Amino acid sequence: MRAAVLEELGRFAIKEVPDPVLDRDEVLIKVKYCGICGSDLHIYKETAGVAPGHEYSGDIVDMGPDV
Ligand SMILES: [Zn+2]
Structure with missing residues (x-):
């Protein structure tokens, strides 16, 4: 799957990453929309x-x- 990965501080790249492996009580969601909050700004x-x-x-x- 593709993901927007913060490769280095302040620079994103769209990359192929491994598909997640689900545990028994998890779901896999194909993301359509994603918000940005204060936590993401700290991560960035x-x-x-x-x-x-x-x-x-x-x-x-x-x-x-x-x-
Ligand atoms: Zn948040």
């Missing part, structure tokens, strides 16, 4: 090597057997 200024964005919505495309 202080943390490289991550794909920020924890406030999103989308479609459930897979789920573990206990969901």
